[in-house]
Amino acid sequence: MILKDFIKEVHLEVCNDVELSNDVNDIYIGDLLSFVMANGQEGALWLTVQKHVNVVAVASLLDFAGIVFVEGVEPDTQTIEKATQENIPLLKSSLSSYELVKDIIHVL
Numbered sequence: 001m002i003l004k005d006f007i008k009e010v011h012l013e014v015c016n017d018v019e020l021s022n023d024v025n026d027i028y029i030g031d032l033l034s035f036v037m038a039n040g041q042e043g044a045l046w047l048t049v050q051k052h053v054n055v056v057a058v059a060s061l062l063d064f065a066g067i068v069f070v071e072g073v074e075p076d077t078q079t080i081e082k083a084t085q086e087n088i089p090l091l092k093s094s095l096s097s098y099e100l101v102k103d104i105i106h107v108l
Contacts (some may be wrong), residue, residue: 010104018088024108040064045064047068047101053076055108072094073092
């Protein structure tokens with residue numbers, strides 16, 4: 001599914017001004033960056049509570065469709081700026097990863 005459509009269906013908020021045409025092929029949930037790097041798949045939408053700039057590097061390395069900050073987490077300014085430079089969509093939700101995935105199941 002195209003990310004722009006996915007965002008509307010799941011009611012996510014966009015945090016930066018980038019292209020939203022990426023294909024979402026999978027969902028990956030994880031907060032330990034080394035584990036995400038070892039197990040994440042290209043095209044996945046990454047759900048995390050980590051909000052620092054290093055998440056952008058991981059998402060870029062794995063060519064993720066985007067990053068979703070869950071549980072109301074707000075990315076910091078440096079993270080937003082770097083993600084915008086790298087054209088990585090940053091999204092957020094007030095829901096927990098579990099609650100959000102329950103909604104996503106009905107969309108994918």
